[in-house]
Amino acid sequence: MGTARQRKDPRPDYQGQYIALSSSGEGRVIASGRKYGPVFDAARKQGETIPTVVFVPKDDTTYFY
């Protein structure tokens, strides 16, 4: 009897990260990471002249600002 392999959830999870979005309509995520700078840079390198970079808050966290 083999062991069951847990299947990974195929949906991306960007909680606690910055994401850069494509400006070409559908708002596809074109870069992500914990640090703002590399995500901004990656978006510029992909031709985004005004990169859209957003922080994705964690679902299970209460934020105080």
Add this chain to the structure above:
Amino acid sequence: MPIRDYPFVGIHAGGGFTIHGKNPSPRLWIRVENPQTGISTDTTAIVDTGASTCLFPLACATMLGYDMSSGPTVSIGTAGGNGVGHAFVTRVSILGILPDGQASKGKVLRVIGNIQVVYAKDCNEFLLGQDSFLNKFILVINYPEKKFSLRLPELYTTGAPKAKRSRHGVH
């Protein structure tokens, strides 16, 4: 143009946006620009009535080309503790929002202008606070219906006399 019935926006773990969806909050899509370099970025910013000023992530200032040695340092106190931020003049504009919650990048609803923004290391989000942003507006937040409006004080016309009308138009 007044910002009328701007919907709360939720940001999902997968990177998507929803209007009035899960965990929505009063956020504006804004364009942030360093007026000296012309480098800009679009992002969502939380309308934060508890913040005394506008607070953005420090790494954003670096990417926009601000000289860290030139900006005056400012002491900041947050829920997470005390720290130091750098203040820079930043051009901020409010963008429109699409039905799917994303930015309408080509639609600038209002140019706030060049305002003082504090950039801080331990700040992940973009916060629009009182000094240089909220103090310009009359803010009305409708939490049950998850929408909010920003109006300039001169547009707050309650009690103002109505213009007389004639056949030829408004006098």
